[in-house]
Amino acid sequence: MSGKVVNLRQARKTAARDAARRKGDENAARFGRDKSQKLAEKDAATRAARHLDQHQREASDHDDE
Secondary structure, three states, rough: OOOOOHHHHHHHHHHHHHHHHHHHHHHHHHHHHOOOHHHHHHHHHHHHHHHHHHOOOOOOOOOOO
């Protein structure tokens, strides 16, 4: 029942490096865009919000209680 010997210090450092790399990749995807991409994303979000607002039901004055 002899398994592979793992150095816990190295395992912790490897896990920390992997987490930092994942966070860096997320930040690069989120903030690593040029101005035209940012504007296009902002316009798409505005259009989506406007579309949702146009389809929102209005509150009725009488309730079925």
